[in-house]
Amino acid sequence: MSTENRNTLEENYDVVVVGAGHAGCEAALACARLGLETVIFTVSVDSIAMMPCNPNIGGSSKGHLVREIDALGGQMGINIDKTFIQSKMLNKSKGPAVHSLRAQADKQNYSMEMRKTLQNTDHLTIRQAEVSEIITDETNSKITGVKTFSGATYHCKAVVLCTGTYLNARCLTGEMITYTGPNGLQAATHLTDSLKAHGVEMFRFKTGTPARVDKRSLDFSKMQEQFGDEKVVPFSFTTDPKDVQIDQISCWLTYTNETTHEIIRNNLDRSPIYAGIIEGTGPRYCPSIEDKVVKFADKDRHQIFIEPEGLNTNEMYVGGMSSSLPEDVQQKMYRTLPGLEHVKIVRNAYAIEYDCINPNQLYPTLEFKKIKGLFSGGQFNGSSGYEEAACQGLIAGINAALTTLGREPIVLDRSEAYIGVLIDDLVTKENHEPYRMMTSRAEYRLLLRQDNADLRLSKKGYEIGLISKERYDWVCKKEELIKEEIERVSHVTLGANKEVQAVLESLNSIPLNTGTTLAELIRRPELNYEVLAPLDKERPQLPDDVIEQVNINLKYEGYITRQIKQVEHFKKLEKKLIPVDLDYDEVNSLRIEAKQKLKLYKPLNIGQASRISGVSPADISVLLVHLEQMKYHGEKSKE
Template identity: 45%
Template structure:
């Protein structure tokens, strides 16, 4: 009954946390209500997306499991924002949600050092401010040196369907009441959030012929760097999704039933996700829109049931039927499960260190929706980091804390623990200041060394990553060192590939940086590159195109690192700084940070504010030096 680490909750955060702990050598226990729901995709049947795809690639690069399971269970793969810059593209996969859950559960049940019990955690055992274990609903007590809570939406969960309210952590499952009270008794600041899900419809009752077909990429790319790309592309079978639209009739049905919507009647108190609103919230906020997209997504490879993405709702069942039947192609749709909203408790993430350990209770780590986030990917990323850091702590090693310039995971955790959140936090590429350095395809070369050091990435995989990095760097170097002169032969060559002529000596890198240059042209320009695989050439092309911008961002990072070591004088008057908002000045005065590093950790203090602060500190110090010199004279 004694373990090194106990993980509470078998969602995406719990799967990553328990697997990482066990694989790093910790004797681990996963407590989950139902074994068959371990790794369940409670909402949409998809993994990844804009910025979320970055998180999955980073989880994989560190040795996590989400990318591998997605590749195995995936039924459609697409790169979103394909026509835009490489920094904002995002991989997304439709998954067979039944298969995904089975794979995740089997990974848990077959991993050495990892036990699973089907119980409910009721309370924490805490002595002298340190966690010692967990008590369950079966009156069992499990001892542990570290505890990771990944409770999802189960803390005092309440489900809303129209006027009906019922206690539950997820459809068909009970909520966790005792654990929430236990956390409150520890003195942790807690709040209430809301999320929701869409109706599921019987696929055979949908007329797909009147909808827009949406196929996956012709050449699908795997999420996991550990999978063979060519083998994946040859063997992966895909099925289509479809796009439908709401219409004026749909909007009228919804609008005429606002008075029955828990979101508007005051029945729901928790704050919902701003960037993934319910359909009733969309109609309320964007009534000027003629229509809204609906993505009809198959939930399994057999496509017996579809998820109506874009129609998240807590409206009553009769209203859900009317609005779904108003959509072209779904006039005769049979609803298998109605959409619902769910309210649940969360812990203010500012209660956490960057390691995801709570500040008040030693050895207690939190990950996933309990920290105020939304989404499978955000949860899995936190679960992985919490599991890694719990085990590193047991090994008397420093925690793994990723910087904002190293990973989207670093941005995610830093945002949470320094700024907190008042609504479900979702990752976006715009949240990352250095997103050009944090491209999806560079996740393995950025992060695999950490995964290798802690034992989650094998020697063989790490060698492959190092070879990839070496090839990219060699190719990029070749572009820099290869020059061309404006002679007749070369100008003729440029014309043959549809490029404008040059008037001065120019490097291959400068030419590749042109918007019109693609991989085919690059290889014709520098034939020595033809020996590399297409995905290596893609990275070499990106390095060439964005070399100047990458160099600039790298300089900014070094400058910021230098700033963070600067001390703030004790007599410094923050009010004297022009360019800082009143709110930032009040926070600086309240916390009175000793260094720029400490100032950067304060919620709401932006990188721009740090730079302004640094300039005024230098001015302040120069004035003091001048004053001292004047007195000496």
């Protein structure tokens, strides 16, 4: 383009963020709130924090991520608390380790609220333009800026790439292919070439989304109504629980059937996934309806959730039925569902393919190993989901800011946060499909509960500079109150008298044979701190979140103690650092595959090395011996 060469516009910023989805918003806010002049680029200002797929925030394990984002000083939890239309704590029948909050969002309000936050944040500039190049120094090892497609140059000290599903994106509905990003927005078609020219390895992934349908064409009498919780729990630790007790909107449950499955099977040859038109790998844990019918052929039905997209729209999201089948097939199969016999489709389901990176090119700080000052987060890193994106954007933004300020970057390890598990998995394991967070991925999930995210991470948020002293002081006070109350109930003794026996009998609990402590009674499965209040004569007035922690800590004390010991062992391995310039070819007895993987991933410590696929426990033993020998010879040479 001739105009590209003539454009002499040049501007200077501390940090450039590319993309204004969930990752980009958190990255830009973190940088700006830490006082750095930040510019965030988006292909459309109207797409800021857009929710192109499901209309909810949180869910199993994802709710943990949102709570952790909030505890570190991020925005997602605050935003969903302002814009949700239904809220539910999932897995309440199970233990607290897997309790996860999920809220249905008003999509339009969520996006508008986040845009408002960005627009009113000091040091933050929003710019609608497509970034087409990254600019580095002469050695190609350090970021110096970016260039837009129009030819303007933005000089900076750090760049955070949060391109989501926009890079070289194309959407597929049967035989129809459109070269756009999600929701028909403009794709970003130039940046990939620049990244490849700088030696960045790219992947091609795909994801998909279901149709949106007209609420007026549905018969809800044939579906099961799904209500929110009576008492809503907020996502953000800063939200007053009173502010989220609102009238909630219902969701609905229906099912596919054999007729649905027959229509799908008869048209698989018209699905781009099965016709070989789609090149990218899709998410295993969020399969299309075609995948479900083929891979779970023994199931005669699948759950489908009909969820409102907002208060000011009749569009309903058909959760669990993403597809890339042609338009005519979509209408036929949707109309086989109870309640959807006369459904009118507003937006077709589609699959989307896009470029992303191989995340093994990143340090756990989310900085590229080969290009200093270049960070990345979100689906661009090969993950899926709004929450996974937001937490990576937050960490990438924090570390872009800290390194620019000459401060030490932060790395959350697997024992500290779900965020640590997610990032560690991305940078140490081979990812051949979009990564999704799950509670089963966290080894220490009893310690990493969503209810204690503030106790685990607020100190880090305060040290970084994203949490106020007032908020941090309250977390410290809360910690103290929990400790004091556990200590108190452990010394409140109760005898086997009539009053105690009567209360226990009323609660269907076994009577006492001898005296015990209040703490021991709280540990009984059928009892808890609150129901035993009539027996606790000197019970203090405590906030609900303190009571919750007292309950959990007493009931799961043995398990928690065991996990703390496991973490201590884990920390020992994490503290055994590996020199960045270690020559693995000189490590005798190390297998060839291990050498190749260690050279590729460049782990920072033994713990990280042990989690790389292809590196065996025997290889780790060899590496430990080598490091001890290096240490010994280093000490001898000093003598």
